Amino acid sequence: MKKNVLKIALASVIVLTTVAFTANSLEKKEINVKDSEVSWRGEKVTGFHTGTVELNKGHFIVEDGQLKGGEFVMDMSSIKVTDLEGENKAKLEGHLKSDDFFGVQTYPQAKLVITSAAKKNDGTYGVVADLTIKEDTHPVTFDLEWNENSASTALTIDRSKFNVRYGSGSFFDDLGDKTIYDNFELEVDLKF
Template sequence: MKNKFLKGTIASVIVLTTVAFTTEKKTVNVAESQVNWKGEKVTGSHYGNIQLKSGYFTMEDEKITGGEFVMDMTSINVTDLEGESKQKLEGHLKSEDFFGVEKYPTAKLVITSAAKKSEGVYGIVGNLTIKEDTHPVTFDLTMNGDAASTKLTIDRSKYNVRYGSGSFFDNLGDKTIYDNFDLEVDLKF
């Protein structure tokens, strides 16, 4: 009798644990999601977009607990220029001077923790890898049904992207390119 009771109790605990802590993988629709970038220099700015290669959040009880997002660095696109100027800047951004996409075709963000700050808003902590250099990043993310959005600023010099950086080179004058670039991310699921 004790044996049957013990087996029944263990089975109940397993069922309740499974129901109480439902983990799911929420996969991003990369075709409908957007990652827009903006970089600034002394004399102005440029902007464009980059494609996600893959991405997902891990969810537990409908709350973000982790995730991983891979950007296709070969898809860097400039949207504020046309023709030869556009092609020239895209080529330069893809070159070893900047992101070296031939050697480093992807960048990756791994979410290591997420804390709910308010309804639909999470404080995210993660590790961003660009050109095999990994550094922690923090940002707020808004989740709304089957969509999520965030804005974050990245210091490119931490990832060995130093071309035109006033932090590393003197006498650049109006050719100085600021270290920080902005990302505006809109995800669809």
């Protein structure tokens, strides 16, 4: 009798566990990289520059309609400058891709992995993520605007944390008007 009760109890636990795990709908929302855009803005003492970088791939993890995670890979060799033309544009793009900045031959990708997301209100999540640039990984936080088929955010990155120190007043003295600020801005518009 005890064995039968134990078997029934064990079977009930297995069934309930199975139902609990299958009741949650875990979904991977792939990013449409062709329709998505990542733009950047970097400032220096004498002005600023703007540009874009392309996504290689990306996805969000959604469980029961709530954002839970995600991973995004950027193609650092795709860095473009949008505020210059001709020789100046090509020169700056080459410099940004060089070892002075992002060293794209050695570090062709940057990656952002969402480690947690908490709903703040309808359509907005507070996100904590790990950002890897040049094999250095540091946490970043930002608000993500979430819609049915899109998501967007603006975030500030301190490049000096990722060993991108060229022209940084934090590491070099007497740069004067050649100083490039450590923080750069990203505007991200994702379609899925």
